[in-house]
Amino acid sequence: MPRTIEDLDLVGHTCMVPVSDEHAWEATAAYISRGLTRGEQVVYFEDATADRLLERLADDRVPVDSAISGGQFLIVPTEATRAVTTGPLDGVEPAMTHVIGESREQGWPGVRIIGEAARGRIPQGLNSLVAYEQVCDEVLRDNPTARLLCLYDRRRFDEGALDALRSVHGSELTGPPAYDDGLLRVTRPAPSMLRLAGEIDHSNRSVLRGMLDGALEDTLRSVDVPVDVTLDLASLRFLDVAGAVEVIRGAQQFPGTQRVLLRGPRSRVQRALQRCGAGAVEQLVVEPSTPAAGSGR
Amino acid sequence: MSAGPAPRTAERMRHAVGFHDSMADLMSQLAPLVRDCLLRGETVALSLAPPTLSALHDRLGDELGGERCARDAITVLAHPDGPQGSCGQSLAVRRTRELEALTADGPVTVIGEHDSHFDGPDGRFWTDLDAAIHVAMAHLPIRMVCFYPRYPLHGVVLDGARRLHPLLWEGGDLHPNPGHRPVREMLAEIPAPAPALLGAPHHAMDLGAEQLVDVRTLVERVLRERECPAERLDDAVLAINEVATNAVEHGRGPARLELWAEPQGCVAEVHDRGDLDDPLRGLVAPEPGQARGWGLWVARQACDYLRVWLDEAGTHVRIHVTV
Numbered sequence A: 001m002p003r004t005i006e007d008l009d010l011v012g013h014t015c016m017v018p019v020s021d022e023h024a025w026e027a028t029a030a031y032i033s034r035g036l037t038r039g040e041q042v043v044y045f046e047d048a049t050a051d052r053l054l055e056r057l058a059d060d061r062v063p064v065d066s067a068i069s070g071g072q073f074l075i076v077p078t079e080a081t082r083a084v085t086t087g088p089l090d091g092v093e094p095a096m097t098h099v100i101g102e103s104r105e106q107g108w109p110g111v112r113i114i115g116e117a118a119r120g121r122i123p124q125g126l127n128s129l130v131a132y133e134q135v136c137d138e139v140l141r142d143n144p145t146a147r148l149l150c151l152y153d154r155r156r157f158d159e160g161a162l163d164a165l166r167s168v169h170g171s172e173l174t175g176p177p178a179y180d181d182g183l184l185r186v187t188r189p190a191p192s193m194l195r196l197a198g199e200i201d202h203s204n205r206s207v208l209r210g211m212l213d214g215a216l217e218d219t220l221r222s223v224d225v226p227v228d229v230t231l232d233l234a235s236l237r238f239l240d241v242a243g244a245v246e247v248i249r250g251a252q253q254f255p256g257t258q259r260v261l262l263r264g265p266r267s268r269v270q271r272a273l274q275r276c277g278a279g280a281v282e283q284l285v286v287e288p289s290t291p292a293a294g295s296g297r
Numbered sequence B: 001m002s003a004g005p006a007p008r009t010a011e012r013m014r015h016a017v018g019f020h021d022s023m024a025d026l027m028s029q030l031a032p033l034v035r036d037c038l039l040r041g042e043t044v045a046l047s048l049a050p051p052t053l054s055a056l057h058d059r060l061g062d063e064l065g066g067e068r069c070a071r072d073a074i075t076v077l078a079h080p081d082g083p084q085g086s087c088g089q090s091l092a093v094r095r096t097r098e099l100e101a102l103t104a105d106g107p108v109t110v111i112g113e114h115d116s117h118f119d120g121p122d123g124r125f126w127t128d129l130d131a132a133i134h135v136a137m138a139h140l141p142i143r144m145v146c147f148y149p150r151y152p153l154h155g156v157v158l159d160g161a162r163r164l165h166p167l168l169w170e171g172g173d174l175h176p177n178p179g180h181r182p183v184r185e186m187l188a189e190i191p192a193p194a195p196a197l198l199g200a201p202h203h204a205m206d207l208g209a210e211q212l213v214d215v216r217t218l219v220e221r222v223l224r225e226r227e228c229p230a231e232r233l234d235d236a237v238l239a240i241n242e243v244a245t246n247a248v249e250h251g252r253g254p255a256r257l258e259l260w261a262e263p264q265g266c267v268a269e270v271h272d273r274g275d276l277d278d279p280l281r282g283l284v285a286p287e288p289g290q291a292r293g294w295g296l297w298v299a300r301q302a303c304d305y306l307r308v309w310l311d312e313a314g315t316h317v318r319i320h321v322t323v
Helices: A021-037 A050-059 A065-069 A078-086 A089-105 A117-124 A126-142 A159-166 A205-221 A241-253 A267-275 B023-039 B050-064 B088-105 B124-136 B155-164 B183-189 B209-225 B230-250 B295-302
Strands: A003-005 A013-016 A041-045 A073-076 A111-115 A146-151 A171-173 A184-190 A193-200 A229-239 A260-263 A284-287 B014-020 B043-047 B074-076 B108-113 B142-149 B167-170 B173-176 B203-207 B255-262 B265-272 B305-311 B314-322
Touching: A013 A126, A021 A041, A021 A050, A021 A111, A021 A146, A021 A184, A021 A193, A021 A229, A041 A078, A041 A089, A050 A229, A065 A073, A078 A089, A078 A117, A089 A111, A089 A126, A117 A126, A126 A146, A126 A159, A184 A205, A193 A205, A205 A241, A229 A241, A229 A267, A241 A260, A241 A267, A241 A284, A241 B230, A241 B295, A267 A284, A267 B230, A267 B295, B014 B023, B014 B155, B023 B043, B023 B050, B023 B108, B023 B142, B043 B088, B088 B108, B088 B124, B088 B295, B088 B305, B124 B142, B124 B155, B124 B183, B142 B155, B155 B183, B203 B209, B203 B230, B209 B230, B209 B255, B209 B265, B230 B255, B230 B265, B230 B295, B230 B314, B295 B305
Parallel strands: A003 A171, A013 A146, A013 A171, A041 A073, A041 A111, A111 A146, A193 A229, A229 A260, A260 A284, B014 B142, B014 B167, B043 B074, B043 B108, B108 B142
Antiparallel strands: A184 A193, B167 B173, B203 B255, B255 B265, B265 B314, B305 B314
8 A cells, every 4th residue: 555645745656536626626736836836847637627727726826827838837738638548558658758858858856747647548447547557657766856646536436446546656645634525625724714615505504604613713712812814715616695694694703803804706706795795794804816816717 | 735845854665556547647646746856856766658758758848848957857767678577576676776776865756657568467567566666665765656547457456556555645645545455465365476487498407405506507507608798697696596595495395496598598497395475585685794584685686587476386486597
């Protein structure tokens, strides 16, 4: 079994089994963001997924424009990705070696590879996929500055298949504890911050109430200077009316000296909040999304 | 007797009905009412049939001569085209928004008139409209006089008009209406009308908490295919999700969504077996910070057409979204 890690910087050839789509995008964006920050090259093999990735990177306020124009962040188009993943297995080693070698020749200190490259092998069966990952593993062992993160959708593989795939990766990436029901994912990036990704509706609204109550309790018990509570809503795609009312009523419970900061809500979420009277609540402050994050949504 | 000034301290609607025998009779009541308001510098909002409006303008032109400034204080509330104009509840929501803006500077006299073009199959459009107005505009500083013919085609028009208005306009003044009945008692007798049936829906699904995301995905896909502007799309998804949520949360028995994809938008209906006692729910804005009562209010505000009706099968809501 591979060792289990939480730190993305330790990744060599690593697999991950996200619990939801939001979890997968969260990990993908974090992996890419970290690589760009460290000055490494990032190569993303897309399969009609580039828009969704760029949307999440915008949510996370990861500046990518200069990285793309400067060649640090490469997005391999869908057709090229499919050509690699559906081609013969003996073409994988040269293709990977070429990507890593080219990156090294261009002077990048390391290269991170991620994307949908493995998806094309799924129809060929588990054995083909495991063999593919074995080849990748061998290439990466020979190239320690290269990293590859492979994400496997729990809905597509049973536990036996996942174990077989884990056996050909050096490590497995796990995330910190989070609430995730497949529709809504909530993480706590900082002590006074909650990050909400996905959708809030009647099916999971009680979670929101619990979180707000918890944040209020933490605040009231705080013996230090009170800090504002931040709800990062950049990746929240829908908030129903009762959810918006929960946010508003939750904020009203906070002392007048404190603020509940709503960070980067999308226009649809902001509209729901406004229609429920958020503008009249002194404790609520909306921090608009950045121009990059706001585009196209 | 003079109409008397609308008191500046008036904070709530005074809702009256007036009856007429003919256009001449109507004009003999209407013209002095409007003229007196204008001469006092009050704002007047008119929701009248085009021939009545034209006759009134001619009459006021004769009576007021060059007083164009006074006539500028008249606002005409046009009857909207399309589905919104055929739904009393939706029209009341629209009129309320218009009058909230008009009354920002002070009380307004509003004058409406029955127009048989909108009777629908049985005249209940007017009962639905008057009942919805009575609830939705209760907070507005307006004096509203609704004129009806003494002998309309549908008896229900007269029954509703006589009972839904707390005041009578007679002899140029307001009087208590002895025939007035509470609005919800009236609706138990004359229920809000069902809309015209549509054909087989293009999409249908049973509703539970887990299906709400599918409802949103469907609405979004249909409206995006019709190049719906972003804000209207956001509102439509919010409104239809709210109505579906209400059915899941409060309805009894299985709830169901039906959706018709139309060239210019979509129509969604949500049906459940609940027995909602009040089809006029969601017409009054909740208090800021109020815990409940927001869903249908927001849904009504977020779309041009939302009709609730009840029958022996349960509670039904139809929403039209026009791109």
